[in-house]
Amino acid sequence: MSDRHLVEEKIAWYVNGTLDEAGRREVERALADSPKIAALLEQARLNLALAGLASPEEVLSPIHPRILVDYVEKPETMDPSLRAFVEAEVDKGGPTRECVERLYEVEAALRSAEKGREAIEETPTFFARIWSALAASVLRPVPALAYLLVLAAMVPLLLQGVREPTVAPAGLLERIVVDSDRSVRADGTAETELLAIAGSFAAGDVLLLELRTDLAPEDLERTDLSYRSEILRGGETLWSGMHDRSHFEIRADGSVILPLPIYPASLDSGAEYLLRIVVLAPGDPLDGEALYQRRFAIRP
Amino acid sequence: MALNAEEIIEVYKGFEDGRTRETTVVRSWVEAVVHGGNWRFGDSEGVVQDVVLKLYQLVKAGKVQEPGGFQKMAYTVAKFRCVDIYQAERRRREREGAEIDVEQMPVSSSSADEALRQREQMETLAYIVQRLSKTCRELWDLVYRQKKPQSDIAEELGVTVNNLRVRVHRCLESARKIYAEHAMLSVSEVRDE
Numbered sequence: 001m002s003d004r005h006l007v008e009e010k011i012a013w014y015v016n017g018t019l020d021e022a023g024r025r026e027v028e029r030a031l032a033d034s035p036k037i038a039a040l041l042e043q044a045r046l047n048l049a050l051a052g053l054a055s056p057e058e059v060l061s062p063i064h065p066r067i068l069v070d071y072v073e074k075p076e077t078m079d080p081s082l083r084a085f086v087e088a089e090v091d092k093g094g095p096t097r098e099c100v101e102r103l104y105e106v107e108a109a110l111r112s113a114e115k116g117r118e119a120i121e122e123t124p125t126f127f128a129r130i131w132s133a134l135a136a137s138v139l140r141p142v143p144a145l146a147y148l149l150v151l152a153a154m155v156p157l158l159l160q161g162v163r164e165p166t167v168a169p170a171g172l173l174e175r176i177v178v179d180s181d182r183s184v185r186a187d188g189t190a191e192t193e194l195l196a197i198a199g200s201f202a203a204g205d206v207l208l209l210e211l212r213t214d215l216a217p218e219d220l221e222r223t224d225l226s227y228r229s230e231i232l233r234g235g236e237t238l239w240s241g242m243h244d245r246s247h248f249e250i251r252a253d254g255s256v257i258l259p260l261p262i263y264p265a266s267l268d269s270g271a272e273y274l275l276r277i278v279v280l281a282p283g284d285p286l287d288g289e290a291l292y293q294r295r296f297a298i299r300p
Numbered sequence: 301m302a303l304n305a306e307e308i309i310e311v312y313k314g315f316e317d318g319r320t321r322e323t324t325v326v327r328s329w330v331e332a333v334v335h336g337g338n339w340r341f342g343d344s345e346g347v348v349q350d351v352v353l354k355l356y357q358l359v360k361a362g363k364v365q366e367p368g369g370f371q372k373m374a375y376t377v378a379k380f381r382c383v384d385i386y387q388a389e390r391r392r393r394e395r396e397g398a399e400i401d402v403e404q405m406p407v408s409s410s411s412a413d414e415a416l417r418q419r420e421q422m423e424t425l426a427y428i429v430q431r432l433s434k435t436c437r438e439l440w441d442l443v444y445r446q447k448k449p450q451s452d453i454a455e456e457l458g459v460t461v462n463n464l465r466v467r468v469h470r471c472l473e474s475a476r477k478i479y480a481e482h483a484m485l486s487v488s489e490v491r492d493e
Contacts, residue, residue, distance in 0.1 A: 012468045047475060050424065064426045105338055
């Protein structure tokens with residue numbers, strides 16, 4: 001063992017004033033040359049000063065906050081004897097146990113908050129859900145490429161004015177948004193404003209009418225209802241089709257749309273027709289009620 | 301949203317610069333601890349302010365060695381402070397029936413500073429002694445409190461003087477390490493700087 005080590009071992013008695021004169025001189029000589037001895041001496045003096053402040057009982061209880069936090073946060077890494085010391089204090093009850101209980105509550109609250117944040121992060125945003133839905137359908141790479149190619153082929157036709165007067169090129173649907181008849185006359189009867197669909201149509205041409213109903217999205221939640229769309233002329237039903245709630249679309253603005261393809265060439269030009277959607281709910285007061293109606297005519 | 305290390309470093313930098321947004325984030329961390337346990341502080345808002353101020357002092361004193369771990373450090377400092385204040389409030393409640401409440405007595409500013417300094421020294425002492433092993437605690441008492449010479453202690457413990465010196469030296473080294481750890485997050489250390 002070196003001389004320096006021997007001197008270091010005497011420091012405790014140097015500061016408590018019980019070291020003999022030879023030992024004191026030895027420490028003082030080494031002090032000038034060794035920063036480590038100076039540091040140990042400083043610590044020993046601090047120990048001496050601190051030891052005079054309180055009795056051992058006062059020093060040992062309550063457990064210091066940092067030790068309690070370590071005990072709650074990482075008991076497995078704590079020195080076993082220190083852990084046993086803390087546990088003995090906790091078993092006694094009092095402030096130490098109360099603080100440990102509070103710290104466990106804090107840990108639980110922080111963990112809970114963290115889990116909450118993770119759950120929020122895992123929940124996709126509205127746009128992410130939309131994108132996910134689209135990516136699972138038409139926006140998958142192969143179909144999307146096919147649609148792009150078809151559109152690219154159609155652009156020249158569109159630029160050449162093939163759409164005149166209203167008919168889309170073969171294969172493309174002309175979309176017409178059709179509001180329902182909601183205006184009411186002064187005498188209380190519904191005004192049947194006529195929708196004029198202008199154009200000359202060939203056999204096989206299709207018009208897609210988007211019937212904007214007055215339904216609310218929650219109206220579609222009823223699973224016991226079905227719907228029938230009808231085209232009438234002079235009170236006589238010329239055509240009808242059955243729908244369930246899946247046929248309706250809910251738009252971003254909350255409007256409920258029923259897309260309905262019609263073949264205009266099969267209708268007499270100039271004649272007036274009535275489009276309507278009827279609820280079918282046997283045994284329900286709604287049964288047979290028209291949810292939507294609109295007069296229309298094909299004009300050359 | 302949970303922050304990653306880079307975001308925590310940004311919060312740390314903003315907090316150091318005193319920016320409002322980052323200070324609000326740090327404050328929310330502290331509030332999570334102060335309001336997360338059933339501490340029932342007399343002045344929770346004051347505790348939050350106290351911890352945020354202490355964190356600011358630690359940041360300014362360059363005591364944050366890993367800015368990426370600043371959030372964890374904020375939690376830890378807040379927990380320390382909560383336990384400390386909880387224990388102090390509990391002691392005060394226990395004294396409520398006493399005729400003289402020392403903490404309520406009027407004191408001059410110099411004696412108030414001295415009382416604060418002594419309290420901090422007591423905390424340091426408690427931390428060091430409690431962290432030491434049982435053997436070291438016993439030796440601490442014999443050497444520093446009872447101030448016994450090495451020969452008496454060796455005889456009392458039934459060991460040689462050389463063996464006793466080695467044991468005491470190891471305990472002194474341990475105390476130094478513990479004190480250094482304590483100083484890293486010590487308010488008084490920050491204040492002294």
